Amino acid sequence: xxxxxxxxxxxxxxxxxxxxxxxxxxxxxxxxxxxxxxxxxxxxxxxxxxxxxxxxxxxxxxxxxxxxxxxxxxxxxxxxxxxxxxxxxxxxxxxxxxxxxxxxxxxxxxxxxxxxxxxxxxxxxxxxxxxxxxxxxxxx
Numbered sequence: 001x002x003x004x005x006x007x008x009x010x011x012x013x014x015x016x017x018x019x020x021x022x023x024x025x026x027x028x029x030x031x032x033x034x035x036x037x038x039x040x041x042x043x044x045x046x047x048x049x050x051x052x053x054x055x056x057x058x059x060x061x062x063x064x065x066x067x068x069x070x071x072x073x074x075x076x077x078x079x080x081x082x083x084x085x086x087x088x089x090x091x092x093x094x095x096x097x098x099x100x101x102x103x104x105x106x107x108x109x110x111x112x113x114x115x116x117x118x119x120x121x122x123x124x125x126x127x128x129x130x131x132x133x134x135x136x137x138x139x140x
Contacts, residue, residue: 008115010060014052015111022048026103037099041089042082049078056118062133065126073122077114085110 022044029040053074057063063070085106092102119127128134 007060007119011056011115011118012111014055014060015115017055018048018052019107019111021051022107023100023103030099037093038086038090041086041103045078045082045085049074052114057123058130058132061118061123061126062128062130063123063126064129064131065123070122074118077117077122081110081113 025047026040026044029035029043030037033040035043053071057065057067057070089099089102089106092105093099
């Protein structure tokens with residue numbers, strides 16, 4: 001099977017698991033602890049980002065790149081994405097949209113843009129360089 005297709009499927013799987021973490025933690029913070037909406041959203045987003053970054057670095061992009069540099073690049077992505085998505089969340093929920101629907105819209109936007117950013121910017125030059133990738137390539 002095409003390596004990039006498999007990579008995209010892995011990313012989708014890990015992103016879905018990060019989405020479950022985001023929705024679950026958002027629901028806990030918003031519904032149970034009754035924190036302000038924006039606090040619930042930002043904390044849930046941070047938890048899902050850490051999960052997604054860790055799994056995709058190791059298993060999807062199989063990168064041996066410097067973790068601090070890669071995480072800094074992801075931080076820069078979220079430095080732009082987070083305020084924009086928070087503003088979108090606030091605007092749409094203030095207009096009466098369901099909080100979960102708006103969160104799902106932002107998650108889809110995040111899925112597409114972050115995959116492209118990680119694939120071509122964060123891990124672009126270091127894809128398939130970790131020991132797992134090198135071991136797998138030697139079996140071919």
